[in-house]
Amino acid sequence: MAFKSSYVQSVYDATVARNGNEKEYLQAVKEVLESLEPVIEQHPEYQEAGILERIVEPERQIMFRVSWVDDNGKVQVNRGYRVQFNSAIGPYKGGIRLHPSVNASVIKFLGFEQIFKNSLTTLPMGGGKGGADFDPKGKSDGEVMRFCQAFMTELAKHIGADTDVPAGDIGTGAREIGYMFGQYKRLRNEFTGVLTGKGLSYGGSLARKEATGYGLCYFTEEMLGCMKNDSFKGKTVVVSGSGNVAIYATEKATELGGKVVALSDSNGYIYDPNGINLDVVKQIKEVERGRIKEYCNRVQGAEYHEGCKGIWTIKCDIALPCATQNELDGESADILLKNGVMCVAEGANMPSTPEAIEKFLTSGILFGPAKAANAGGVATSGLEMSQNSERLSWSFEEVDAKLHGIMKGIFHNAYNASKEYGVEGNLVAGANIAGFLKVAEAMKWQGVAY
Numbered sequence: 001m002a003f004k005s006s007y008v009q010s011v012y013d014a015t016v017a018r019n020g021n022e023k024e025y026l027q028a029v030k031e032v033l034e035s036l037e038p039v040i041e042q043h044p045e046y047q048e049a050g051i052l053e054r055i056v057e058p059e060r061q062i063m064f065r066v067s068w069v070d071d072n073g074k075v076q077v078n079r080g081y082r083v084q085f086n087s088a089i090g091p092y093k094g095g096i097r098l099h100p101s102v103n104a105s106v107i108k109f110l111g112f113e114q115i116f117k118n119s120l121t122t123l124p125m126g127g128g129k130g131g132a133d134f135d136p137k138g139k140s141d142g143e144v145m146r147f148c149q150a151f152m153t154e155l156a157k158h159i160g161a162d163t164d165v166p167a168g169d170i171g172t173g174a175r176e177i178g179y180m181f182g183q184y185k186r187l188r189n190e191f192t193g194v195l196t197g198k199g200l201s202y203g204g205s206l207a208r209k210e211a212t213g214y215g216l217c218y219f220t221e222e223m224l225g226c227m228k229n230d231s232f233k234g235k236t237v238v239v240s241g242s243g244n245v246a247i248y249a250t251e252k253a254t255e256l257g258g259k260v261v262a263l264s265d266s267n268g269y270i271y272d273p274n275g276i277n278l279d280v281v282k283q284i285k286e287v288e289r290g291r292i293k294e295y296c297n298r299v300q301g302a303e304y305h306e307g308c309k310g311i312w313t314i315k316c317d318i319a320l321p322c323a324t325q326n327e328l329d330g331e332s333a334d335i336l337l338k339n340g341v342m343c344v345a346e347g348a349n350m351p352s353t354p355e356a357i358e359k360f361l362t363s364g365i366l367f368g369p370a371k372a373a374n375a376g377g378v379a380t381s382g383l384e385m386s387q388n389s390e391r392l393s394w395s396f397e398e399v400d401a402k403l404h405g406i407m408k409g410i411f412h413n414a415y416n417a418s419k420e421y422g423v424e425g426n427l428v429a430g431a432n433i434a435g436f437l438k439v440a441e442a443m444k445w446q447g448v449a450y
């Protein structure tokens with residue numbers, strides 16, 4: 001038996017029986033249920049209200065055909081998803097992932113984790129996630145536009161500014177959000193804050209683009225300060241990925257005095273002992289939509305290595321995985337620890353495998369789990385929703401200051417919960433518990449529909 005409590009075990013077993021082939025989803029559920037055992041022990045009322053049984057079953061799952069026509073006039077078909085997981089504390093909220101690896105398990109793990117992450121932000125947002133197995137790589141702007149319009153033609157029936165508010169994730173940035181927003185507006189004849197991560201000219205928030213990466217560094221700086229009386233200053237930092245989260249994590253880590261020496265994509269990684277030149281990275285990734293390998297043709301002294309996993313063999317003080325799920329396994333964790341890493345904080349969702357997390361927690365280094373550490377993106381999406389509702393836009397400084405305050409608050413909330421439930425310093429448990437408590441209370445008070 002993996003769990004101490006036979007009740008929690010039975011909830012997990014029923015989840016496996018219902019979703020046996022969804023390995024990412026079960027991985028996410030298992031971690032949360034493990035963290036919640038002491039909470040259930042102290043709060044029998046949650047067991048009576050069936051909170052756990054309910055929280056692992058999405059309120060609604062939508063799966064749909066997305067057909068569109070490519071540049072050669074050929075009909076293409078993708079599968080679209082939206083999982084509306086939990087609306088106890090606000091409208092469903094979460095990104096849209098466009099990547100060939102997208103399936104029901106991936107969207108459900110992301111939607112499930114989003115419930116607790118959104119709760120941690122303190123803003124009124126429920127949990128949801130969506131996406132499609134569409135690969136934007138190598139597609140023309142016209143193809144991306146036609147896909148996004150076809151995707152929104154179905155999705156529009158299920159979302160709304162007070163119902164469900166999607167945003168970006170892997171493969172979905174400002175370009176895709178723009179095409180989706182345009183299509184929603186055409187179909188509904190309605191200009192509302194139905195999506196976040198919008199362009200600044202049509203209701204987007206300043207600092208949303210930077211928010212996940214910046215937020216990750218604000219969280220990490222607070223964790224370093226409070227738990228080790230330390231900071232980013234003078235630290236060697238490795239950041240995986242080279243997309244939205246990785247770029248702005250690099251920018252803020254550098255600003256805080258760290259030296260980022262590596263970035264990656266799904267093909268390989270670059271190592272620049274002099275510190276990453278972010279202007280070059282932005283030009284390659286944001287303007288040209290190119291590969292990270294190109295960096296070495298433009299910056300002297302930088303090396304490129306095939307294979308993305310090798311990035312974890314670089315000696316560093318702080319590691320920030322910012323690419324994708326399960327990108328950092330037990331073997332990589334061993335190498336990082338052997339090389340003296342003192343802090344790992346997750347920018348991506350579920351980037352560390354359970355084996356890697358176990359090694360980080362038992363080694364006593366600082367470990368900032370995704371739900372807490374990368375919540376800055378969705379928190380700033382929440383701030384975009386507020387601005388849209390009051391039809392005003394706040395300055396960059398105002399949004400950034402709010403984001404900073406929210407990230408510090410998330411660290412302390414998770415840290416305090418870890419103390420209160422007897423696992424001091426285990427922020428995986430602390431974040432899961434703190435996120436859960438608000439949602440569980442809301443579910444309890446809202447009753448069960450017979």
Ligand code: NDP
Pocket residue numbers: 101168169170171172212241242243244245246264265266267308322323324325327347348349374375377378
């Ligand atoms: P982007 O699409 O901008 O960038 C994704 C990066 O990760 C790319 O460098 C990509 O490389 C790499 N990557 C993607 N899939 C894989 C894979 N299977 N193996 C190796 N590398 C891969 O996405 P984001 O930066 O927005 O997202 C990165 C992570 O952060 C995701 O886990 C996402 O869920 C999470 N996140 C994002 C938030 C946001 O606001 N955008 C908020 C909170 C979390 P390649 O180009 O080769 O595919």
Ligand code: 2IT
Pocket residue numbers: 093094095096117165166167168169170196349374375377378379381
């Ligand atoms: O994983 C995430 O938190 C996101 N992709 C951001 C979601 C959002 O609604 O801004």
